[in-house]
Amino acid sequence: MPTTLAQLNTAPLPEAAQLLDGLYEHTPWIVQQALLQRPFASLAALKLACARALEQGGREAQIALVRAHPELAGKAMVAKTLTAESSNEQSKAGLTQCTPEEFARIQQLNTAYNTRFGWPFILAVRGPRGSGLGKQQIIAAFERRLHSHPDAELAECLRNIHRIAEIRLNDKFGFEPTLGHLVWDWQEALAAHSEPGYAERGELTVTYLTEAHRACAAAIARTMREVGCDSVTIDAVGNVVGRFEASVPGAPALLTGSHYDTVRNGGKYDGRLGIYVPLACVRELKAQNRRLPYALEIVGFAEEEGQRYKATFLASSALTGDFDPAWLDQVDADGVSMRAAMQAAGLPATLEAIRALKRDPSKYLGFVEVHIEQGPVLTQQHLPLGVVTSINGSVRLLGEVRGTASHAGTTPMAMRADAAAAVAELILHVEQAARRLTGCVGTVGMLEVPSGSINVIPGRCRFSLDLRAPDNALRDALLADVRTGLEQICARRGVLHTLEETMRASAAPSAPEWQARWEQAVSALGLPVFRLPSGAGHDAMKLHDILPQAMLFVRGENLGISHNPLESSTSDDMELAVRAFQHLLRQVASQHRD
Numbered sequence: 005m006p007t008t009l010a011q012l013n014t015a016p017l018p019e020a021a022q023l024l025d026g027l028y029e030h031t032p033w034i035v036q037q038a039l040l041q042r043p044f045a046s047l048a049a050l051k052l053a054c055a056r057a058l059e060q061g062g063r064e065a066q067i068a069l070v071r072a073h074p075e076l077a078g079k080a081m082v083a084k085t086l087t088a089e090s091s092n093e094q095s096k097a098g099l100t101q102c103t104p105e106e107f108a109r110i111q112q113l114n115t116a117y118n119t120r121f122g123w124p125f126i127l128a129v130r131g132p133r134g135s136g137l138g139k140q141q142i143i144a145a146f147e148r149r150l151h152s153h154p155d156a157e158l159a160e161c162l163r164n165i166h167r168i169a170e171i172r173l174n175d176k177f178g179f180e181p182t183l184g185h186l187v188w189d190w191q192e193a194l195a196a197h198s199e200p201g202y203a204e205r206g207e208l209t210v211t212y213l214t215e216a217h218r219a220c221a222a223a224i225a226r227t228m229r230e231v232g233c234d235s236v237t238i239d240a241v242g243n244v245v246g247r248f249e250a251s252v253p254g255a256p257a258l259l260t261g262s263h264y265d266t267v268r269n270g271g272k273y274d275g276r277l278g279i280y281v282p283l284a285c286v287r288e289l290k291a292q293n294r295r296l297p298y299a300l301e302i303v304g305f306a307e308e309e310g311q312r313y314k315a316t317f318l319a320s321s322a323l324t325g326d327f328d329p330a331w332l333d334q335v336d337a338d339g340v341s342m343r344a345a346m347q348a349a350g351l352p353a354t355l356e357a358i359r360a361l362k363r364d365p366s367k368y369l370g371f372v373e374v375h376i377e378q379g380p381v382l383t384q385q386h387l388p389l390g391v392v393t394s395i396n397g398s399v400r401l402l403g404e405v406r407g408t409a410s411h412a413g414t415t416p417m418a419m420r421a422d423a424a425a426a427v428a429e430l431i432l433h434v435e436q437a438a439r440r441l442t443g444c445v446g447t448v449g450m451l452e453v454p455s456g457s458i459n460v461i462p463g464r465c466r467f468s469l470d471l472r473a474p475d476n477a478l479r480d481a482l483l484a485d486v487r488t489g490l491e492q493i494c495a496r497r498g499v500l501h502t503l504e505e506t507m508r509a510s511a512a513p514s515a516p517e518w519q520a521r522w523e524q525a526v527s528a529l530g531l532p533v534f535r536l537p538s539g540a541g542h543d544a545m546k547l548h549d550i551l552p553q554a555m556l557f558v559r560g561e562n563l564g565i566s567h568n569p570l571e572s573s574t575s576d577d578m579e580l581a582v583r584a585f586q587h588l589l590r591q592v593a594s595q596h597r598d
Contacts, residue, residue, distance in 0.1 A: 006178030012050070013043035024176065026089050027054070027169050030072040034058050045530030047177060048388065048580060052531065055166050055386035063158075070123040070161045076142065077102055077110045078124075089172055096136040097129035106139055113146040120150065121157055128167035132561060132574040133188050134174070134181075160563070163383060167561075170576055183284050184579030190280045194223055194264070195272040207269040207569060211312040213242060213345040220264050224279060224304045231283050232290030233302070240357035241322045242306030242349065244279075248286045251295035258592060259301050259363070259371045259551065262543055263308035263319065270309075271376075271571020275543075277558060277578070278374040279304045284582045285589060296589060297596045298369060305543050312336050312345075320546035325362035329355055363550065369592065370518050371547040373555045374581050376573055378540050378566035382559040387534050388577040389584060391522045392555035395538045395545045396443070396472040397479040397511030403490070405430075407499040409455075409463025424453055424462035426497045433489040434469065437482060443474040443537050444482050469503075474537040475511045512545045515552030522556050525587035529580055540566075556584060 007023050015023065017039055024035045037057035044050040058066060074080040074090055077099045086094065094100060102110065117125045127145055131137040137145075149157060174180065195208050197219040202209040210216045221244050228236045228246035236246045244264070247257070262278025282302045289296070303323070310316030315331040332343040332353065346353035382390050407421035431448045438446035450468035471486065473479035487503065494501045523533045536557065544553045558581045561572040 007176050009044060009047065009050075009177070012039075024173075026087060027172050027176075028058075028069060028165070029074075029087065029090065029168075031069045034061070034069070037061075047173060047179060049530035051166070051170055051173060052386055054169060058162065058166075059386070066158065066162055067123060069165060070126055070158070073124055073126055073165070075114045075118075075124045076127065076129065076146075077107060078114055089168075093129050093168065093171075097131075097142060098136070098139050099129065099142070102139065106143070109143060110146070113143070113150065117146070117150055121154055123158075123161070125149070126161040126164045126168075128164045128171065130168075130171050132572050133185060134171050134575060156563070163561070163563075166386070167574065170574075174576070181575045181579035183288070183582040184575035184577070186287075187277070187280045187284050187578045187582060188573075188575040190227060190283070191272050191276050194220055194276060197223065202269060208266055208272060209268045209270065210264065210266045211268070211309075212265055212307045212318070212342075213349045213351075214312070217242070217265060217306070218349055221304070221306070224264060227280075227283060228302070231287035233283075233286060239322075239361055240352055240354075241319050241327070241346075241361065242351060243319050243322070243361075244304035244306075246283070246286075246302045248289065248300040248302075249295070250299040251297055255298045255596075256367050256369050257299035257301040258369045258589075259303065259547065260373060261301075261303035261305060262373055262375060263305040265305075265307050265309050265311065267309050267311055267567045269569060270567050271565075271569060273376045273560070273571055273573055274378065274566055275305070275308060275375070277376050277573070277581070278543075281374045281578070281581050281585050285585050288586070296593050298592065300589070301368075308541075308543055313342050315342070316541070317543065317546045320543040322358050322361040323363050324546050324549045325359070326546070326549070327355075327358050327361075365550045368551055369596070370515065370552040370554075371544060372518060372522075372553065372585075372588065373542060373544040374585060375538075375542055375555060375557060376560050376566060376571065377557040377564050378560065378571075380564040381536055382534070382557060383561075383564050385534055387531065388559045388580050389526050389529070389531060390534045390536050390557040390559075391514075391519060391526060392538050392557055393514055393519065393535045394474040395512040395540075395542055395548070395555070396445075396474055397476045398470065398472040398507070398509045398541075399479060399483055399505060400471075400507040401469040401503055401505050402466070403469065403501060403503040404464060404466045405494060405499050405501045407463050407465075407497070408461070410461045412459045412461055415461055420461055421463075421498045422461050423465040423499055424451075426493050426499050426501075427451065427465045427467050429493050429497075430467070430486075430490055433493065434471075434486055437485040437489065438471070440485075441473065441478050441482055444472065444478055445539055446471045446482060446486065472539050473511065475513065479511065509541065509545070512548035512553065514554040518552055518554035521588050521591050522554055522584070524591060525556075525584040528587050529583055531580075556581065 028034045038053035041053045080086050197216045199209045199216045224244045225236050233246035234249045260282045263275035305319040307318040313334045321327045335341050343353045405423040405426045407423035434446040438444045447470040452466040453462045562570045
């Protein structure tokens with residue numbers, strides 16, 4: 005019989021520890037420490053307690069845990085001395101049926117990895133869905149991580165160990181994240197649509213109104229109909245809109261959703277998670293024959309990334325009434341105008357049709373968005389969910405420093421006017437200035453020395469600046485600090501500079517009442533509420549102009565990497581996101597009736 009949480013919470017400590025035997029490979033003290041935090045309100049709370057117990061154990065204990073694990077397809081597997089849990093996991097990943105070539109390659113990698121790091125390679129081979137990775141996926145992860153920094157690799161091993169423990173815990177409790185699996189599967193299926201030149205390499209690229217983009221829109225619309233949306237349309241800019249009507253005709257709607265376009269060679273979850281989580285909720289409501297006292301409108305936004313045309317947030321701008329007519333005449337890299345692309349996709353391509361998409365705020369309660377975090381913070385905190393406090397405001401600039409190009413061998417150090425050295429100093433100043441202001445970040449992402457030569461002191465250096473902050477005042481303070489620093493650096497070094505602002509976006513703080521609803525939803529899952537700003541832009545940033553908005557972040561795997569094929573999340577974390585969304589819907593229903 006599966007273990008129950010009530011049983012675990014009330015059992016004497018030795019008995020409770022025995023119930024969790026084998027959770028962490030040959031390391032029972034983690035569970036014993038975690039059990040001191042009983043009672044647990046949920047399995048998620050127990051998983052968190054275990055992760056934090058290991059964190060508090062320190063580096064030596066963490067390395068000892070890593071070393072307690074067997075090699076993948078190693079001697080212990082061959083000798084059949086694996087623990088029952090490890091044997092089950094390696095078998096599900098097909099490692100017990102390796103070809104001689106696969107087995108030889110894994111042995112080579114095991115040796116190289118152990119030599120480099122001093123511990124065995126750890127990978128949760130049952131994967132983000134729990135059903136098992138393929139052998140080629142395992143070998144690819146092995147090869148990639150062999151080149152990691154030791155500190156980053158230790159952190160990745162520990163993350164995988166916690167994922168292994170999570171799956172083992174699910175097995176012990178007979179828990180299956182069925183809604184998380186559903187959301188995971190939907191995203192996996194949608195990722196089958198990619199553009200030529202990328203699809204052949206197994207890469208995901210979906211830009212505005214391409215054939216792959218239109219296929220995604222059709223797939224999302226099909227899912228919307230299947231789960232029970234009462235109406236499904238593809239609007240004049242390509243947004244896929246599904247509505248689940250209220251129990252009372254004419255009631256206002258809660259707006260939600262995210263984008264389905266991607267960056268080039270991007271990930272499967274950026275944006276798309278925010279479409280499918282609410283659709284899972286609609287599916288459950290339909291199955292239970294339940295209606296909410298308000299409508300739920302889910303939008304798959306057609307464009308957010310600005311990849312094909314320079315029109316970022318094009319799709320959500322149509323809903324706020326901010327669609328720029330000049331966008332229609334923009335052309336892509338092949339000379340195809342946006343107007344022509346719309347017409348080819350069967351859209352009206354008229355300003356009249358686009359302007360008709362503007363939403364009336366009086367007919368909506370607000371806008372909420374679920375999104376993969378796109379960063380490492382939740383992973384570092386061992387938390388599956390985080391509540392967004394604000395979408396950072398930002399400013400971007402392009403600059404150039406001009407010095408004197410001169411001979412690298414004959415010009416004394418004290419007599420140089422090195423443009424690149426000045427920018428190098430600016431990079432450090434940006435880093436220090438951002439660290440001084442809470443929640444701020446600053447990046448010099450582009451550097452260029454025109455006509456540079458190995459034996460010439462750089463006379464010119466071009467650079468970019470990307471500065472972000474949780475509110476506009478902090479953003480402007482950071483910019484002022486950087487400007488002053490640049491002026492001082494250039495004056496001291498005897499060089500000149502120019503700096504041109506190319507983009508400015510206002511911060512979008514979460515509406516307090518909606519942020520509080522997300523916080524209550526997270527707390528109801530037995531998890532601590534963790535608040536964080538979003539450094540990336542989101543569709544919620546545009547809807548903020550007309551509606552109160554708030555976001556929920558979902559932890560990503562691989563240190564939260566995003567805009568990258570390694571972008572990932574687990575079905576367990578997606579399950580929690582669906583449960584949190586359901587809780588928010590119930591809160592709004594209760595308050596709306598009142």
